[in-house]
Amino acid sequence: MPFSDWTHEAIRKIEADFNRSADTHLIPLDLPGYPDIRFYFKDESSHPTGSLKHRLARSLFLYALCNGWLNEKSTVVEASSGSTAISEAYFARLLGLPFVAVIPAGTSRAKIEAIEFYGGHCQLVGNPSEIYTESHRIAEEAGGHFMDQFTYAERATDWRANNNIAESIFRQMAEEEYPVPAWLVSSGGTGGTIATLGRYVAYRRHKTRVLCADPENSVFFDYFKSALAGHPDRGLSLDVGSRIEGIGRPRVERSFIPTCIDAMLKVPDALSFAAMRYLAWRLGHRVGGSTGTNFVGMLYLAEQMKAAGEQGAIVGLLCDSGDRYGNTYYDDAWYRAQGIPVEDPDAIIVRAVNGDPVFTQQAMAGLEAAGAGVGAAA
Structure with missing residues (x-):
């Protein structure tokens, strides 16, 4: 069946909108505890609708x-x-x-x-x-x-080219000290972005590895562990949703492909929010909770690299602006109502950015890790 004139015009409008839009920024961030590691955030909040989505x-x-x-x-x-x-x-x-x-x-x-x-x-x-x-x-x-x-x-995103997020990151990294990042870090919502990153790295034959950071109320981490063990359990489910809006799922989604990922980290929500608050202070503007989850993943990897005497770059995603969370993530009353601690997680993040290896002591930080290079879970 031939496509209608309306369909052709609809595609033209979307492509024209794309041509009017600039690429998103790659923001460097120096952390005092890691002089040999470079941190970058791909700022997806600068899209017309304010997020990676x-x-x-x-x-x-x-x-x-x-x-x-x-x-x-x-x-x-x-x-x-x-x-x-x-x-x-x-x-x-x-x-x-x-x-x-x-x-x-x-x-x-x-x-x-x-x-x-x-x-x-x-x-x-x-x-x-x-x-x-x-x-x-x-x-x-x-x-x-x-x-x-x-x-x-x-499957909707062309992971080989067409200015996907992975291609954009590597293009923007080309003149940096470490043009090929050691790690890319993203949380999982649908699984589409993490699949794009993993596929692009494999397609371009980079040595970069991909870590997916998962929040508390999500089955993705446990599904990844079951896949690592050779018996992927697609029947995993939860009866609650994630408190980190936009990431984490109560069921295994079809777009989440564990074989595109090198490692995963399960991050307590309190740490995600603490990392989010730290970034908001350092960057001078609010970021969302999923960005905090990603930042915890980046800090964890940095500790691993530092302990091994490695140098390199870690690129994480700044998924959306925190301006949409003024009545939740940036409201002290919301934390009290949710029973989420603030002071101790904030202190852990401050210690981490200053190079104190708190995240390698997983029991203390409440983290769980699985996969290549991050201490595979038993």
Whole structure:
């Protein structure tokens, strides 16, 4: 079936929007405790919709259009904790399509307002595990299309080229002291970004390794460990959602591919938030909780490298701005209500950035590690 003029015009609009957008910055950060290691953050908050998910949403729309899944009468539906929905609402408005975001009820008000700003409608769900069923139902009743980021994220992005995030990182690193990073660090939401990083590194035959940092309420780490042991358990599930919005899943998503990852780290939420607060202070602007999770992973690797006498660069992702979390992650009352400690985790992060090897003492820090080069779990 030949594609319609509407489809051709929709693709043109998305490509034109891409041509109007600049690449995101790569921000260096020197840490006093690691004079021989260079730290960088790929600042994805500078996308038009403010997060890493802008890349994913663009890819998902192009994938759906080129597969013939969208037309001028489609209602676009997505299951999302916020950032992907914001970005998809942006592209739906660009194409003149209605958009419905099915999101957990605990999603920050600022994210809901951002979805609504781009013309999207939010359907809140009490149990995070029900967002998939509800998304299918709404799409079927509306005669629309469920984008299903958790299934298609890893295949919608061209991981070999087309200015994907991995290609962009290596291009921007070309004139640095260590142009080929020792490690790339990203958390896992859909699994699409971590798959892109791992595939690109393999395709370009770099010696770079990839670490995925996972929050408390997520099955990805345990699934990775089961895959390492030779019996991957896709049936793993939780009945609670992650407190780190945008990352961690209560079930094993199809886009999460453990063989694209060299190592994983399970990070306590309190440490993620402490690392987030430290970065906000050092960078001079707020970052989100997932960036804090990534930073803990970077510090853990730095301690490993320093102990082994290694030099090199570690690149992590700054996933989104912290401005959307003013009433949660940057509100003392929220931490008290959640029962999340602040002072001790803050002290651990300060010690870590000053070179005190607190994260190699995993029991003390509450971390769990698995995979190549980070002390594989038994």
